[in-house]
Amino acid sequence: MSDTPLQADRDKAFAFLKAQARWRWPEIALWAFAFASILLMPSRALLINEIAILALFALSLDLILGYAGIVSLGHGAFFGVGAYTAGLLAKAGAGAAPLSDPTLGLLAAGATAAMIGYATSFLVLRGNDLTKLMVTLGIALIFQELANKFSDITGGADGLQGVTPAKVLGLFDFDIYGKTAAFYSVTVLFLLFCAARVIVHSPFGISLRAIKGNALRARAIGVPVDARLRAIYTLAAAYAGVAGALLAQTTAQVSLDVLEFHRSADTLLIVVLGGVGTLYGAVVGAAAFKMMYDFISSYTQQYWQFWLGLILVVLVLFVRGGIMGLIARLTGQEERA
Amino acid sequence: MLTNLFDGVALGMLLFVLAVGLSVTLGLMNFINLAHGAFAMAGGYVAVVLMRHYGVPFFLCLPIAFLTTAIAGAILERTLYVRLYDKSHLEQVMFTIGLTFMAMATADYFMGASPQIVDAPPSLAGNVSIGDLEFSRYKIFVIVFCAVLAFGLQTALTKTRFGSRLRAAVDDQRVAQGLGIDVTKIFAMTFALGSGLAGLAGALGSPIISLDPIFPLKYMIYFMIVVSVGGVTTITGPFLASLLLGVADVAGKYYVPTVGGFIIYTLMVAVLIFRPQGLFGRPVKR
Numbered sequence: 184m185s186d187t188p189l190q191a192d193r194d195k196a197f198a199f200l201k202a203q204a205r206w207r208w209p210e211i212a213l214w215a216f217a218f219a220s221i222l223l224m225p226s227r228a229l230l231i232n233e234i235a236i237l238a239l240f241a242l243s244l245d246l247i248l249g250y251a252g253i254v255s256l257g258h259g260a261f262f263g264v265g266a267y268t269a270g271l272l273a274k275a276g277a278g279a280a281p282l283s284d285p286t287l288g289l290l291a292a293g294a295t296a297a298m299i300g301y302a303t304s305f306l307v308l309r310g311n312d313l314t315k316l317m318v319t320l321g322i323a324l325i326f327q328e329l330a331n332k333f334s335d336i337t338g339g340a341d342g343l344q345g346v347t348p349a350k351v352l353g354l355f356d357f358d359i360y361g362k363t364a365a366f367y368s369v370t371v372l373f374l375l376f377c378a379a380r381v382i383v384h385s386p387f388g389i390s391l392r393a394i395k396g397n398a399l400r401a402r403a404i405g406v407p408v409d410a411r412l413r414a415i416y417t418l419a420a421a422y423a424g425v426a427g428a429l430l431a432q433t434t435a436q437v438s439l440d441v442l443e444f445h446r447s448a449d450t451l452l453i454v455v456l457g458g459v460g461t462l463y464g465a466v467v468g469a470a471a472f473k474m475m476y477d478f479i480s481s482y483t484q485q486y487w488q489f490w491l492g493l494i495l496v497v498l499v500l501f502v503r504g505g506i507m508g509l510i511a512r513l514t515g516q517e518e519r520a
Numbered sequence: 521m522l523t524n525l526f527d528g529v530a531l532g533m534l535l536f537v538l539a540v541g542l543s544v545t546l547g548l549m550n551f552i553n554l555a556h557g558a559f560a561m562a563g564g565y566v567a568v569v570l571m572r573h574y575g576v577p578f579f580l581c582l583p584i585a586f587l588t589t590a591i592a593g594a595i596l597e598r599t600l601y602v603r604l605y606d607k608s609h610l611e612q613v614m615f616t617i618g619l620t621f622m623a624m625a626t627a628d629y630f631m632g633a634s635p636q637i638v639d640a641p642p643s644l645a646g647n648v649s650i651g652d653l654e655f656s657r658y659k660i661f662v663i664v665f666c667a668v669l670a671f672g673l674q675t676a677l678t679k680t681r682f683g684s685r686l687r688a689a690v691d692d693q694r695v696a697q698g699l700g701i702d703v704t705k706i707f708a709m710t711f712a713l714g715s716g717l718a719g720l721a722g723a724l725g726s727p728i729i730s731l732d733p734i735f736p737l738k739y740m741i742y743f744m745i746v747v748s749v750g751g752v753t754t755i756t757g758p759f760l761a762s763l764l765l766g767v768a769d770v771a772g773k774y775y776v777p778t779v780g781g782f783i784i785y786t787l788m789v790a791v792l793i794f795r796p797q798g799l800f801g802r803p804v805k806r
Binding site for chain 1 (some may be wrong): 546552580595600603604609610611613614615617618619620621622623626628629737741744745747748759781782785786788789793794796797
């Protein structure tokens with residue numbers, strides 16, 4: 184009948200979405216390696232933990248930057264909010280189960296960051312790129328000032344002390360070698376990564392890419408542009424909050440440093456280094472960034488910033504698409520936009 | 521009260537000269553240059569080194585700081601910036617943050633991390649008392665100097681041929697190009713001039729605002745506030761925005777020190793929400 188061709192189109196569209204969302208073997212290998220690395224290099228567990236947290240934070244930025252095209256200089260605000268939420272919660276529970284439970288901490292941090300993300304999304308989604316930059320930066324600075332001023336709650340410049348999370352799932356205690364921490368962070372990263380993967384390959388994710396490509400045309404074909412952008416901004420805020428919570432729980436402290444500007448800038452670098460809008464770019468970028476940092480700062484601790492700047496400049500001028508783009512070109516795969 | 525207002529105006533005037541170049545280049549090329557503060561810092565350090573190690577008098581340092589940073593700006597514009605005009609805002613942001621980081625580390629390497637303290641030249645040291653109020657001579661000099669400069673820039677923009685070409689290019693780049701105006705050349709010159717002015721203001725400001733390697737990052741937010749609140753289509757907009765910011769900053773820190781920078785950030789976000797094109801800007805059609 185008349186709906187047969189439509190039905191065929193629909194099937195084709197779903198087949199396309201399914202094909203896009205199929206797991207490929209390098210992905211499985213990467214995750215297997217991520218988990219195995221903790222067992223293989225137990226002495227590097229703390230480093231792996233840091234990489235996982237950075238990767239989750241970068242992933243949250245990639246969601247808004249790579250899939251929705253929102254350039255933010257203040258994503259660190261949500262990271263900080265999450266870190267303080269989890270930190271305060273763990274402190275209030277004093278290491279005992281109900282309040283200091285890490286999973287509860289993650290959920291609470293994600294929820295708080297999401298609420299703030301939703302509230303601020305109305306402010307961020309106005310105006311052009313420059314206005315967005317300024318508003319996101321402004322919001323981050325406001326949070327930094329708040330954390331600084333309410334030092335009786337946040338511990339101010341001294342940081343929040345006495346953050347003692349309970350056992351993970353009531354089973355695994357955090358050890359000083361960071362093995363539990365690394366497993367915990369990598370697992371959380373993996374679960375949230377899978378969720379993000381489903382989201383970006385869903386029709387919702389495709390509509391976001393349409394908005395990034397051309398917001399005007401996306402609106403014309405019936406995509407509710409503002410609602411979609413608010414949704415992804417809120418989601419990304421929640422992700423960043425969870426990343427902050429992981430940092431607070433696994434390092435057992437929160438300092439004002441979580442809200443510093445350099446955190447937002449570093450994360451931008453990680454996403455660009457790894458490849459914008461690829462999800463895996465965030466993970467690969469975080470690992471590359473952290474290893475580069477360790478390598479360079481073992482030679483020149485103080486002037487690491489210079490090399491960081493140089494990397495940024497070279498990346499923008501010569502390396503398009505970051506590490507993931509490079510891999511795609513080397514393996515001869517066309518970039519799927 | 522009056523003294524605070526006076527300090528605020530001095531800071532605002534300085535901010536205007538620091539940021540005006542950024543405002544014009546942003547309006548002209550829609551290019552987000554977060555590294556603008558690095559030029560200001562460079563100007564400041566040039567003045568410090570010349571005065572301290574070569575005994576160059578302060579008033580000679582000002583033009584030298586202007587020229588050095590203007591030339592540096594011109595070279596960087598021709599070699600690096602020019603490749604980025606057609607790139608996305610994300611790439612421009614990354615690139616200029618990278619430049620800022622490099623400038624900061626370089627300054628740290630050569631000059632050390634501690635703030636440089638510069639004394640005002642002897643002829644401008646001390647205070648002037650009017651009634652029972654004391655005003656710093658140097659700040660009076662800064663206000664007068666910057667006011668003359670602002671007036672000169674405004675005149676140049678409205679009365680000279682270069683100014684009218686520049687305004688045409690800001691209003692509509694493509695039409696201006698179609699009328700035979702060499703927009704690329706105008707942009708290069710404006711960029712150099714803007715960098716030079718930032719360097720000049722860096723040198724001029726060194727006795728009153730502390731000069732250290734984190735200067736570009738610390739003042740980046742101030743420049744961006746001036747530009748986004750003032751709008752990018754005129755220079756009166758940034759001028760008024762600078763004065764407002766200077767006065768609000770000084771008053772805020774004096775009367776409610778506990779809230780600190782909170783006030784100006786909140787004000788900025790509020791202004792941008794209600795008028796995304798800036799308080800004094802016209803909406804730009806692109």
